[in-house]
Amino acid sequence: MAHGPAKGIRRWLYTTNHKDIGSLYLWFSFAMFILGGAFAMIIRAELFQPGMQLVEPEFFNQMTTMHGLVMVFGAIMPAFVGLANWMIPMMIGAPDMALPRMNNLSFWLLPPAFLMLAATLFTEGGAPQAGWTFYAPLSTTYANPLTATIFIFAVHTMGASSIMGSINIIATILNMRAPGMSYMKMPLFVWTWLITAFLLVAVMPVLAGAVTMMLMDIHGGTSFFDAAGGGDPVLFQHVFWFFGHPEVYIIILPAFGVISQIIPTFSRKPLFGYSSMVYATASIALLSFIVWAHHMFTVGMPLAGELFFMYATMLIAVPTGVKVFNWIATMFKGSITFETPMLFSLAFLVLFTIGGFTGVMLSIAPADFQYHDSYFVVAHFHYVMVAGAVFSMSAAVYYWLPKWTGRMYSEPLAQVHFWTSFIGFNLTFFPQHFVGLAGMPRRYSDYALQFADYNMISSCGAFLYGISQILFLVIIILTIKGGKKTTADKTWEGAEGLEWTVPSPAPYHTFSTPPTVK
Numbered sequence: 468m469a470h471g472p473a474k475g476i477r478r479w480l481y482t483t484n485h486k487d488i489g490s491l492y493l494w495f496s497f498a499m500f501i502l503g504g505a506f507a508m509i510i511r512a513e514l515f516q517p518g519m520q521l522v523e524p525e526f527f528n529q530m531t532t533m534h535g536l537v538m539v540f541g542a543i544m545p546a547f548v549g550l551a552n553w554m555i556p557m558m559i560g561a562p563d564m565a566l567p568r569m570n571n572l573s574f575w576l577l578p579p580a581f582l583m584l585a586a587t588l589f590t591e592g593g594a595p596q597a598g599w600t601f602y603a604p605l606s607t608t609y610a611n612p613l614t615a616t617i618f619i620f621a622v623h624t625m626g627a628s629s630i631m632g633s634i635n636i637i638a639t640i641l642n643m644r645a646p647g648m649s650y651m652k653m654p655l656f657v658w659t660w661l662i663t664a665f666l667l668v669a670v671m672p673v674l675a676g677a678v679t680m681m682l683m684d685i686h687g688g689t690s691f692f693d694a695a696g697g698g699d700p701v702l703f704q705h706v707f708w709f710f711g712h713p714e715v716y717i718i719i720l721p722a723f724g725v726i727s728q729i730i731p732t733f734s735r736k737p738l739f740g741y742s743s744m745v746y747a748t749a750s751i752a753l754l755s756f757i758v759w760a761h762h763m764f765t766v767g768m769p770l771a772g773e774l775f776f777m778y779a780t781m782l783i784a785v786p787t788g789v790k791v792f793n794w795i796a797t798m799f800k801g802s803i804t805f806e807t808p809m810l811f812s813l814a815f816l817v818l819f820t821i822g823g824f825t826g827v828m829l830s831i832a833p834a835d836f837q838y839h840d841s842y843f844v845v846a847h848f849h850y851v852m853v854a855g856a857v858f859s860m861s862a863a864v865y866y867w868l869p870k871w872t873g874r875m876y877s878e879p880l881a882q883v884h885f886w887t888s889f890i891g892f893n894l895t896f897f898p899q900h901f902v903g904l905a906g907m908p909r910r911y912s913d914y915a916l917q918f919a920d921y922n923m924i925s926s927c928g929a930f931l932y933g934i935s936q937i938l939f940l941v942i943i944i945l946t947i948k949g950g951k952k953t954t955a956d957k958t959w960e961g962a963e964g965l966e967w968t969v970p971s972p973a974p975y976h977t978f979s980t981p982p983t984v985k
């Protein structure tokens with residue numbers, strides 16, 4: 468019991484401690500957030516004005532591709548895995564994750580994977596340019612073989628990391644709950660991660676299959692995706708989106724979990740409709756498997772197919788609506804206060820709902836022929852991924868930072884971070900709905916004159932959002948180095964759950980005797 472962490476670098480290389488591994492994931496994902504953000508800034512700088520100013524079109528394509536890949540696989544997913552590592556054992560009263568050595572390996576596969584991916588920027592062919600969806604044949608026949616091969620190896624490595632991480636999370640939740648913690652007593656964050664981990668185990672192998680088929684097409688003489696050899700490029704899209712659509716729920720479900728922890732705390736009321744939240748999450752996860760072709764309405768599908776995927780997609784709005792109504796009902800007649808985690812959660816609620824509604828618009832098959840591959844889509848998924856996933860991560864960091872470090876962040880600075888993020892985000896992405904509907908296509912380095920004003924607003928908003936994330940880093944460092952000590956177990960008056968029963972900072976080992984849950 469009494470032994471602490473190893474000294475120096477060995478602590479981090481060999482660690483099997485869920486808190487250390489959680490911190491590694493969180494710092495890694497923040498580094499990737501800054502890297503992916505730098506790529507976004509290059510994109511928005513080029514798009515500040517019509518015409519070509521700063522970069523070559525090829526390099527612009529590399530930036531959109533790398534930005535998407537780094538944000539999805541490097542920033543958001545590892546951020547939530549980091550949160551899972553830190554919080555799940557503490558929330559279920561377990562001493563650690565079920566498979567601690569595998570946990571170490573899951574993390575340490577990620578830095579080499581992203582080093583490889585980033586290294587492609589310095590190869591002769593440059594980084595991947597086919598978009599983060601890397602549709603064949605752009606990513607096979609027309610790609611630089613060296614770049615494509617490194618990229619495929621990097622994707623396999625990330626996938627192995629994700630699968631091991633999810634197996635660990637499932638094993639931990641199924642086996643290591645404290646006595647008395649039945650499934651229907653688990654905190655919602657634990658529930659959403661359990662369901663997410665099953666999604667990951669189900670679809671990461673599909674992604675692995677897709678990139679392996681690409682590898683065979685490039686080097687093995689097959690033609691899975693090459694019509695000239697009897698294959699079909701549309702097959703690539705089916706395989707990709709059978710992974711890719713559940714993937715977007717892998718990104719958003721843990722965010723739902725975070726919001727379900729935070730809103731009750733600052734409303735000083737228990738979560739409204741706990742069991743319906745669990746069933747809604749499970750329904751969303753199941754439905755996410757039967758809607759993939761809503762990304763492919765324009766490829767030429769039988770009418771029955773278009774209708775099936777249209778209605779199936781719209782069906783997801785039902786459980787999602789249940790969740791949104793439950794969050795609102797939780798706040799109803801609560802004694803609400805507006806500390807930073809709550810502000811980010813409220814922004815999540817409003818902006819994610821906007822992203823949800825534009826999603827319903829996109830699901831209307833005949834209308835999608837107009838929106839498809841336009842900036843409307845870019846606006847839609849940033850309302851979901853940034854205002855959804857990234858805002859909920861910001862909320863989570865402010866909410867649990869005092870528990871992690873035993874120190875309080877600066878509330879005034881955090882509020883500045885919130886408002887600059889909120890304004891910057893909306894300035895960036897709200898106008899993109901309009902230019903998108905007016906026909907501005909995505910992934911182009913230049914655009915027609917009529918889109919100039921809105922693009923300038925977008926770029927200004929993006930720079931504001933970007934700078935405010937540097938402030939986020941400063942706030943975190945200031946907290947760790949010199950924040951006011953909070954020794955009390957509970958930082959927040961309304962907070963419930965086992966993680967709030969241990970001291971702050973959370974000790975290196977918690978729950979060597981399991982707590983009993985009534």
Ligand code: HEM
Pocket residue numbers: 504507508510511531532534535536538539543597598599600845849852853857895908909910911929932933
């Ligand atoms: C303020 C921060 C951000 C800015 C300014 C920004 C900007 C952009 C821009 C301009 C594009 C290119 C759109 C296109 O032409 O296709 C893009 C694409 C994308 N972004 Fe972001 N982004 C930001 C944050 C994020 C975050 C946090 C994520 C995390 C999920 C993300 C995910 C994506 C994805 C998946 C794409 C699609 C890439 C592609 O079309 O190939 N973005 N972003």
Ligand SMILES: [Cu+2]
Pocket residue numbers: 711712715758759761762
């Ligand atoms: Cu989808």
